[in-house]
Amino acid sequence: MSSRPILVIGSTGKTGRRIVSRLTGGGHRVRPAGRRTDPPFSWEQPSSWPAVLHGAGSAYIAYAPDLAVPSAPAAIEALVSYAIEAGLEHLVLLSGRGEHHAQRCEKIVQGSGLSHTLIRASWFAQNFSEGDLLEQVRRGMITLPAGQVAEPFVDVEDIADVAVAALTDDRHSGRLYELTGPRLLTFADAAAEISAAAGHPVGYTAVAAGEFRAALAEETGPEYADLFTALCEELFDGRNATLGRGVQDALGREPRDFAGFCRSAAASGVWQR
Ligand SMILES: NC(=O)c1ccc[n+]([C@@H]2O[C@H](COP(=O)([O-])OP(=O)(O)OC[C@H]3O[C@@H](n4cnc5c(N)ncnc54)[C@H](OP(=O)(O)O)[C@@H]3O)[C@@H](O)[C@H]2O)c1
Structure with missing residues (x-):
């Protein structure tokens, strides 16, 4: 390098x-x-x-x-x-x-x-603690047009580990790594795990895309609402409901689990109301 x-x-x-x-x-x-x-x-x-x-x-x-x-x-x-x-x-x-x-x-x-x-x-676990869904978690209700689809939420710490390996070691040249977490969770499952770690109730409501977009546009304006709704419509049809092996292939270890992410995020105080 x-x-x-x-x-x-x-x-x-x-x-x-x-x-x-x-x-x-x-x-x-x-x-x-x-x-x-x-x-x-x-x-x-x-x-x-x-x-x-x-x-x-x-x-x-x-x-x-x-x-x-x-x-x-x-x-x-x-x-x-x-x-x-x-x-x-x-x-x-x-x-x-x-x-x-x-x-x-x-x-x-x-x-x-x-x-x-x-x-x-795949979808970042940290969307719940540092990204688009943080405020929803704080308010106690995650609302998304995601039905009961399962996602293998990936921990951003694993993405950083793989990126650093790729930036510092020639052996990763030419590789495509599919990074996911080790488990498939629905958003209802994720809300339950967040709720247990955060110490306050966090639920999940599945809504239709149009309803989601209209509510989000009230809060954030139409541009962001269009972007986020289109992303959800594209992603949450089950296409990502499989586990990848990118962390194992790049780093030779298992990916971090969503439960560990929940413990760290709760300990940081970010979910406190
Ligand atoms: N969230 C997910 O679940 C997910 C899943 C897969 C892939 N991704 C990809 O992840 C990428 C985002 O990475 P991230 O989550 O690490 O970043 P992030 O937390 O969204 O932060 C955005 C970064 O880009 C900078 N930035 C924002 N607007 C910019 C602009 N107009 N010009 C230059 N810099 C700008 C910001 O710094 P300043 O504000 O200081 O400029 C900040 O450093 C996206 O390309 C997305 O497609 C996300």
Whole structure:
């Protein structure tokens, strides 16, 4: 692997900040990137990209807001071109399991000619503690258009471990890892486990997509409501109701269990009302 800095795009996010912390702790030269870094990196402003890419040897890419949005493939295609021009040697892309726009982005990275690793992750456990569903958990009711579908929630700590391995060890070049947790849980199951750990009741209500979108739009505005509803409609049809072996294949160990995630999140105090 190159001794040049490792660029982490999305460095303050759920995955990025854990990756930065692990790499820094391991003595690697790291270049965090986001809208508040110096120099700043904005997905909406390609003119900000060359300064951030210049001199880096490899990059972790967490696209914002989500690789599932229709604009993602064009952005990833442009970023890959800039990366080639800047002389980067290795790319690690965080992708989403069962998302067709994300899979187009994977193909762009695979066809780049650069060394690469693809991390195709299932729904994050940390969506309940750091992401879109935190407020719902605090309020005691998770409401989603997800029916009784089962998800193999993946712990973001495992994603960070795999990403760091991929950024620091050539053996992961050319690999696509399907990262899931070790168990399939419905959202009702997940709510029950969260409830037990949090010490207050947390339920689950399955709603129709239209109803979900309308309620969310009241809170967050139509743009985010459209994005999140479309993502749910695409994902929650059972396509991801299988376990992957990405953690085992990349790290030679079992993935972290949802129960451990619940214990850590509860201990952090994030679910307190
Ligand atoms: N959540 C899931 O269940 C799930 C599952 C599979 C895959 N994924 C993928 O995970 C990726 C998100 O990764 P994450 O959860 O680690 O990140 P995150 O927690 O959503 O944080 C987003 C990061 O991107 C930065 N950012 C936000 N808007 C930006 C912009 N316009 N330009 C540049 N940077 C921007 C943020 O920093 P600043 O605000 O400081 O700029 C932050 O560092 C998405 O591509 C999604 O497709 C998510």
